Amino acid sequence: MKTICLIPLVITLFIQPLFAQTKSLSENLEQHVEVLASDSLEGRGIGNSTLPLVREYIIENFKEGGLKPYQGSFEHEFSFKVNLARVKGVNLVGILEGVDPVLKKEYIVVGAHYDHLGYKITNGQKVIYNGADDNASGTAGIIEIAKFLSGQEIPLKRSIIFVAFDAEEIGLVGSRRILMDSVLISDNIRLMFSLDMIGMYEANKGLNLKGLLSLANGSDLLETTLKKKNISVKKVNAVIEQRTDTKHFGERGIPAVHFFTGTNSPYHKPEDDSDLLDYEGMAEIVEFASILTTNAANAETLEPNNKLKRQSNMPVKEGKTFTLGLRANLGSSFHNYTDEYFKAKTVVAAQMGLFSRIKLSSLLSIQPELLYQTEGSQSAAGNLRTHAFSVPVNLVLGTPDRGYVRFYTFTGGYYTYRFNGKIGSEDLTFDKDLKQVGYGLNFGFGTEVGDIHIGYVYKHGLTNLNDSGEGSALNERAHYFMMGFNF
Incomplete structure (x- = not known):
């Protein structure tokens, strides 16, 4: 594990672009990886205090690119849940705008994830997973591709969006x-390119381009590019x-290509560490990827193959489709004497139990609940209180769960099924004094902050x-302040 202390790292952060122009491509790539995969950045793990650097x-x-x-x-910030905690993620996005008045509104995404596994404590020692190949190599690659494309004389018709994705290692969260x-x-x-583990070209004897043929003219683009840069x-x-x-782009019918040198690497x-990488090989890949991106940006058309077109017509599931949680409600209840035009006085009411949310779309969900409840009212014969199980089923309309x-x-x-109750000091006899089973409507509103x-x-x-x-018809009413927690 190669160590670079924080003060030199901060200095490198600000002076590196000034000297990058005097170095070769392989030297620039090596410098990027040495910084990103240094011990002082503690493995670029989720939530680490070094991530702002x-x-x-x-x-x-x-x-600079x-x-x-x-x-x-x-x-571009987002939040997501890790176990019971909410964590902030940040995708880094820049654009190189195309010159064609029509095609510049079409985008090619060139991405790489910059996060890794962080560190763990073993026998009292901090063991850092620096992730040089996975994926400081890809991050360095997209930085240098940006510089190549912006510095070349060939104009790009389509716009290129560069993305350094966060939170890939815990489930491709940033790209989703x-x-x-x-x-x-x-x-x-x-079109989407993902550079993920491109640092072992020589050890793996070449480069894999998984998914390139999901692009209808992918084979032609590859042939044209290899004529200019043969690797x-x-x-x-x-x-x-x-x-x-590449996963989430492909699910939306977008041709997506994984640039990957192979598993002959100290994966995870x-x-x-940075001293193991093949920087000359990385430079070959970056030049090839830059020319391939240029050819794609200036191609007459970029269309998915027929299979991917069919898949793109299928719905894409986003986020969790099922959530389980706890619910606790506190409020007041009373009984309304419908025929007599008056109502009983309120008593404290409470509910507690489980709820689930079954997602139908980004806006709609069904929410069944199973609750214990105690409700009642005041009457001339004393307080009426019942204990019951209640099963509400609600249709929920909300802002997107994003x-x-x-x-x-x-x-x-x-x-509602009532299993116990009293009026004053006397036990209720269900289906004689009070019906044991009841139905009704409920409605409400709420805010979800994290979980x-x-x-x-x-x-x-x-x-x-x-x-x-005997007497008037009797209906229950209740108002509750609602509290809940998602598991």
Whole structure:
């Protein structure tokens, strides 16, 4: 593991672009990897305090590469859950705008994830997973591709969007969220490249281009590019890799290509350090990728193959489709004497139990619940209180489940089964004094902040609970302050 202390790292961050022009491509790539895969960055793990330095380094080099901030900012934040905690992620996005007035509205995405595994404590020692090949190599690659494209004399018709993805290692979160949150609009993207582990060219005897043939003219582009930059290409197919950031682009019908030198690498091991990488081979790959990107940007058309076109017509599932949580409601209840035009006085009411949310779309979900409840009212004969199980089922309409805060409203019905109750000091006899089973409607609204829910619920009973055959019809009413927590 190679150590670079933080003070020299900060100095490198700001002076590196000044001297990069005097170095060869392989030397620039080596310098990027040495910085990104240094011990002082502690493995670029999720939530690590060193990540702002990593991001600043990438952004400064994006600027040096002639990229402009995408939609006004290089940083596009999102939040996601790791176990019971909410964590911030940041995708870094820059754009090199095309020159054609029509085609510049079509995009090629060139991406690489910059996160890795962080570190662990073993026998009291900090063991750092620096992730030089995985994926400081790819991050360095997209930085130098940006510089190559902005510095060449060949104009690009289509626009190129460069993305350094966050949170790839814990489930491709960054690439999923950049599409799900509509930071990038998939309808405008014609092609996606992901550089993930490109540092072992010689050891693996070439480069794999998995997914290139998902592009209808992928074979022609490859042939044209190899005439200008001949490298060893081992594996080319139409299968879009599911274990890297190409996955979510492919699911949306976008041809997506994984640049990958191979598994002959210390993958996910502490030994994945900068001194093991083949920088001359990386330079060959970066030059090849730059020419391939140029050819794609200036191609007459970029279309998915027929199989991918068919897949793109299938719906894409976003986020969790099933959520389970705890619910606790506190409020007041009373009984409404419908025929007498008056209502009983309120008593404290409470509910507690489980809820689930079954997602139908980004806006709609069904939410069944199983709750214990105690409700009642005040009467001349004493306080009436019952204990019951209640099963509400609600249709929930809310803002898209994409950020840290979500607002929603809901309405539905409920079923209640009463198993115990008293009026004053006397036990209730169900189906004689009071009906044991009841139905009604409920509606409300709420806010979800992270995994915490707060809101309001109103219950409106429809069943006449008076089973004695005497007196007025009796319906239950309740108001609740709602609290909940997602598991």
